[in-house]
Amino acid sequence: MMIGTQRLRSKLEAGEPALGTMINFDSPWFVDMLALSGFDFIMLDGEHGILNPMQCEIMLRTAQAGGMxxxxxxxGVPHAIQQFLDMGAEGVFVPHIQSVQEAEAAGVAMRYPPEGSRGLTTITRVANYGIDMAPRDFVAASNAQIICGAMVETMAGIEAVDAIAASPAVDAVLIGSGDLAASMGRPGERKHPEVLAATRKVTECARAHGKWVACSASDAEGARQAFADGAHLVISPPMAMVVGAGRDFVSRAKQG
Incomplete structure (x- = not known):
């Protein structure tokens, strides 16, 4: 998050839909191509991926250079959160939030005192290396601009979602439908009526409290439907896009 270049927050505050993809492998070239394709953002995966901080920073710089x-x-570990924010991420989504206390702990880790407990230094890239920006100004801008996202993806999270969404610490709520289906004893059944009902509850609570809604979609039609159903951010897995396009290409190329 280079202060003053909050493209995503500006887009969301303007009511514009934001489309992105999750990256859990090291490829600045792929990030370049996503930018050329017109995606609004990428999400670097520090939960399931195999990325190290240096790989993340290079892809972050590539994305920002391409306009994403x-x-x-x-x-939800302060050190892990701070690494991403110090390198310039505009926000962090913390997985498996199951209570308002966990959501608020995430928000505390993302913000500087007095609003939080994030360790302050201005020698980082996000603070322009301490050049031409007073620490007080940097702290105020960062606290105002960071996007704190709570990922609700268990039945316990669903039960607490209204309180989570109501918390001032939370800016956005992400529906983790895959883990949610598994927690309901229906692994892989994202479209089961009970799972869909739970995801609708998340959307309704988040929107009722003025929070942005994020969710995943495996294809363009799913993304369109997600936006129509009230999502503000939609995240698509790159594997589905690449394999889908590749198989379509091969099928069409080999048609007699």
Whole structure:
């Protein structure tokens, strides 16, 4: 998050839909191609991926150079959260939030005192290396601009979602439908009526409290439907896009 270049927050505050993809492998070239394709953001996966901080920073710089914003998915551990924010991520989504207390702990880790407990230094890239920006100004801008995302993906999270969405610490709520289906004893059944009902509850609670809604979609039609159903951010897995396009290409090329 280079202060003053909050593309994603500006887009969301303007009511524009934001489309992105999750990256859990090291490929600045792929990030370049996503930018050329017109995606609004990438989300660097610090939960399930195999990325190290240096790989993340290179892809973050590539994304920003191409006009995309960068979010991160990171465990609710202050050090992990701070690494992504210090390198310039515009926000962090913390997985498996199951209570308002966990949501607020994530928000505390993302913000500087007095609103939080994030360690302050201005020698980082996000603070322009301490050049031409007073620490007080940097702290105020960062606290105002960071996007704190709570990932609700268990039945316990669903039960607490209204309180989670109501918390001032939370800016956005992400529906983790895959884990949610598994927690309901229906692994892989994202479209089961009970799972869909739970995801609708998340959307309704988040929107009722003025929070942005994020979810995943495996294809363009699913993304369109997600936006129509009330999502503000939609995240698509790159594997589905690449394999789908590749198989279509091969099928069409080999038609007699």
């Amino acid at each position: 914003s960068v979010l991160a998915r990171a465990p």
